[in-house]
Amino acid sequence: MNPPEITIAITAEFYDLDPMNIVWHGNYVKFFEAARCAFLDKIDFSYAHMAENHYSFPVVKMNVKYIRPVRFRQKILVTARLVDAENFLRFKFFVKSEDGELLTIGDISQICVDLRSRETLFTIPQIFRDHLHRVFPEA
Amino acid sequence: MNPPEITIAITAEFYDLDPMNIVWHGNYVKFFEAARCAFLDKIDFSYAHMAENHYSFPVVKMNVKYIRPVRFRQKILVTARLVDAENFLRFKFFVKSEDGELLTIGDISQICVDLRSRETLFTIPQIFRDHLHRVFPEA
Amino acid sequence: MNPPEITIAITAEFYDLDPMNIVWHGNYVKFFEAARCAFLDKIDFSYAHMAENHYSFPVVKMNVKYIRPVRFRQKILVTARLVDAENFLRFKFFVKSEDGELLTIGDISQICVDLRSRETLFTIPQIFRDHLHRVFPEA
Amino acid sequence: MNPPEITIAITAEFYDLDPMNIVWHGNYVKFFEAARCAFLDKIDFSYAHMAENHYSFPVVKMNVKYIRPVRFRQKILVTARLVDAENFLRFKFFVKSEDGELLTIGDISQICVDLRSRETLFTIPQIFRDHLHRVFPEA
Numbered sequence: 001m002n003p004p005e006i007t008i009a010i011t012a013e014f015y016d017l018d019p020m021n022i023v024w025h026g027n028y029v030k031f032f033e034a035a036r037c038a039f040l041d042k043i044d045f046s047y048a049h050m051a052e053n054h055y056s057f058p059v060v061k062m063n064v065k066y067i068r069p070v071r072f073r074q075k076i077l078v079t080a081r082l083v084d085a086e087n088f089l090r091f092k093f094f095v096k097s098e099d100g101e102l103l104t105i106g107d108i109s110q111i112c113v114d115l116r117s118r119e120t121l122f123t124i125p126q127i128f129r130d131h132l133h134r135v136f137p138e139a
Numbered sequence: 140m141n142p143p144e145i146t147i148a149i150t151a152e153f154y155d156l157d158p159m160n161i162v163w164h165g166n167y168v169k170f171f172e173a174a175r176c177a178f179l180d181k182i183d184f185s186y187a188h189m190a191e192n193h194y195s196f197p198v199v200k201m202n203v204k205y206i207r208p209v210r211f212r213q214k215i216l217v218t219a220r221l222v223d224a225e226n227f228l229r230f231k232f233f234v235k236s237e238d239g240e241l242l243t244i245g246d247i248s249q250i251c252v253d254l255r256s257r258e259t260l261f262t263i264p265q266i267f268r269d270h271l272h273r274v275f276p277e278a
Numbered sequence: 279m280n281p282p283e284i285t286i287a288i289t290a291e292f293y294d295l296d297p298m299n300i301v302w303h304g305n306y307v308k309f310f311e312a313a314r315c316a317f318l319d320k321i322d323f324s325y326a327h328m329a330e331n332h333y334s335f336p337v338v339k340m341n342v343k344y345i346r347p348v349r350f351r352q353k354i355l356v357t358a359r360l361v362d363a364e365n366f367l368r369f370k371f372f373v374k375s376e377d378g379e380l381l382t383i384g385d386i387s388q389i390c391v392d393l394r395s396r397e398t399l400f401t402i403p404q405i406f407r408d409h410l411h412r413v414f415p416e417a
Numbered sequence: 418m419n420p421p422e423i424t425i426a427i428t429a430e431f432y433d434l435d436p437m438n439i440v441w442h443g444n445y446v447k448f449f450e451a452a453r454c455a456f457l458d459k460i461d462f463s464y465a466h467m468a469e470n471h472y473s474f475p476v477v478k479m480n481v482k483y484i485r486p487v488r489f490r491q492k493i494l495v496t497a498r499l500v501d502a503e504n505f506l507r508f509k510f511f512v513k514s515e516d517g518e519l520l521t522i523g524d525i526s527q528i529c530v531d532l533r534s535r536e537t538l539f540t541i542p543q544i545f546r547d548h549l550h551r552v553f554p555e556a
Contacts (some may be wrong), residue, residue, distance in 0.1 A: 013451050020299045025198040026168030034430050059164040062203045152312050160436045303476040304446030337442040342479045
């Protein structure tokens with residue numbers, strides 16, 4: 001089994017913190033994005049490839065649940081897992097401490113837009129799934 | 140009727156944009172926060188008051204739906220409406236264009252933590268509701 | 279006299295703060311940018327106009343002096359003053375409290391790049407100065 | 418020789434970019450901060466230690482020169498080098514591409530404030546230099 005996911009390590013920086021001395025809740029979106037882009041790199045379908053193929057994948061929905069705070073210089077592990085690539089791209093995110101404690105979960109949904117016609121496509125293009133299946137045959 | 144809400148005007152800045160030339164989806168969290176803090180100012184219960192009263196209100200949940208993008212130097216109207224102050228603080232957010240088109244909606248839930256005992260309170264403290272009712276008697 | 283400058287009001291938000299409870303030093307760059315873009319709007323030569331005219335104005339130098347901190351929900355006045363439009367665009371910035379106390383000063387220099395040839399121009403294009411002089415004849 | 422410096426690797430993320438498809442000039446301050454905090458970790462004198470010892474080190478000056486842009490998902494090497502620890506802390510920063518091309522340089526100066534008296538100290542405390550010399554005896 002080789003689930004379509006990637007895990008990256010991130011260190012919470014001073015500029016991520018708020019006056020409560022914890023990571024400001026809006027900054028987790030950056031952690032999710034870094035993991036999602038690492039995943040897209042892994043399947044070799046980054047934003048550059050999207051644009052070349054005249055596709056854009058705007059985010060249409062995002063949900064986050066905050067379980068435990070992240071502190072200054074804490075190393076966290078951020079997993080982006082692709083859970084749907086039919087009509088939407090849908091990613092789930094898991095932020096964990098180094099010893100495996102779950103800190104935050106989230107998910108985002110992206111639709112595909114054809115940049116030439118400006119129309120929303122209701123199916124994720126085959127080229128995306130081709131890239132995906134080369135690296136994750138079972139996805 | 141005087142619903143417990145506030146609307147502020149924000150201009151989308153260059154540093155809010157992403158390479159697609161629209162506001163990056165993570166930056167709406169800042170718009171929500173600015174509106175929420177304006178609301179807390181209005182009822183005279185800002186973060187400073189919270190800390191004085193040994194309370195903290197960490198965000199435990201956030202949901203965002205993106206309907207239409209916001210562009211460079213676009214003026215947007217961001218409404219924060221308090222919809223629950225019993226066991227959680229729960230705010231709904233509405234981002235609209237100047238001509239009233241709905242662009243983004245969101246909501247966040249905050250719990251109350253007593254900073255002395257580090258314990259989560261399962262009821263929003265009376266002092267918050269006192270501040271609220273002075274400005275919004277029907278809330 | 280009508281010096282080529284603009285002053286905007288900004289409120290320091292929760293997400294601008296660091297754990298010392300003051301605006302994080304890197305966030306002043308955003309304040310400068312908001313004032314600079316307001317100035318470019320005023321002379322009707324925004325980034326959109328630049329791009330239409332195939333010009334880009336990358337920042338090549340930035341200096342900031344921090345005199346006094348800015349605190350949560352503090353209203354500040356940010357002035358962007360154009361001090362050179364010959365070979366560079368050079369702006370000076372002044373951040374003041376509402377009662378006129380100087381808090382931060384800064385300056386940035388931008389060169390002009392022709393987006394077609396990718397070449398740096400060593401003179402700011404006449405079209406920029408035309409826009410400037412319509413609003414600021416003495417500049 | 419063991420100069421008092423550290424080099425960290427950073428990947429430029431989507432949220433670091435501006436509509437010109439390059440890292441927005443204000444975001445280099447984050448890269449500098451990450452490298453500076455890594456340096457302070459290395460000499461075991463992080464913000465937590467500072468606060469325990471009742472010291473704060475606010476930034477009073479920052480200068481940046483932008484030489485070449487950084488692009489999406491580009492890996493950069495950011496060096497923070499301590500060049501003065503007498504009356505100020507002064508760091509120089511060098512941002513390079515993976516093949517050693519210099520992209521950005523910068524420097525910041527920090528003063529020391531005693532958090533009990535709120536007074537500025539005109540000498541960096543001995544405890545900082547003790548921590549420094551344990552790791553960098555020649556500094």
